[in-house]
Amino acid sequence: MEGSFRVDLAVINSRLHGYEIKSFSDNLDRLPSQQLTYSKIFDRMTLVADERHVAKAVEIVPQWWGLISSRTTKGVTVLNEIWPSRQNLDIDPYALSQLLWRDEALDALRQRGLDRGVRTKPRKVIWQALAACFTLEEIRTVIRQKLAGRKNWRRQAYS
Known part of the structure; x- marks a missing residue:
């Protein structure tokens, strides 16, 4: 695992909450491996994905991960929470x-x-x-x- 991936954003307070961002121009090729790695260390995890990635992302990320859909129209990005993150019970x-x-x-x-x-x-x-x-x-x-x-x-x- 050591050094395999770097999460896009980590919030460190009483718990570790990671955010992985997949924009319109990204693909989800690395997401299965990222999911396995991040699921070992983060108390909570949220995927923020362009709306074109959401259907495929639902098949990849575990249900304890939060999922936020993003859409950009005329330079304005709108975020829509599909479901919130929950506590990860399998930290390594x-x-x-x-x-x-x-x-x-x-x-x-x-x-x-x-x-x-x-x-x-x-x-x-x-x-x-x-x-x-x-x-x-x-x-x-x-x-x-x-x-x-x-x-x-x-x-x-x-x-």
């Missing part, structure tokens, strides 16, 4: 842990005295330790804190 703690950089995940383990034996290990091992030692709610809390504290993260992600 390991996949969720992958939102953290190696040092962030290691720091979370270090704060609990759980970093022994993993300090020099690759990030996948550190993510596994985090997923094994923390509850899902604890992982969510760490992610909210670490993401909120990032500075210049886009620059670092591409360097």
Whole structure:
């Protein structure tokens, strides 16, 4: 999963809510794979799709995803909620842990005295330790804190 896709918009508050946007000029070729990935990490997910994609999207996204249809006429875009998002009950703690950089995940383990034996290990091992030692709610809390504290993260992600 690591680095497979980047959601178009993520809202991070008490929960993680992702928004995937498919415009008129997009296609839905990647949506099945995106759906599988996003369904492992987001508490809620909403697809905002041009009206030409809605019928096909209904066949792809699970019912807990929200669905919003968009139509642009004469430069004005109108959004119509087809159904709201609901709580995802199948979060994968390991996949969720992958939102953290190696040092962030290691720091979370270090704060609990759980970093022994993993300090020099690759990030996948550190993510596994985090997923094994923390509850899902604890992982969510760490992610909210670490993401909120990032500075210049886009620059670092591409360097």
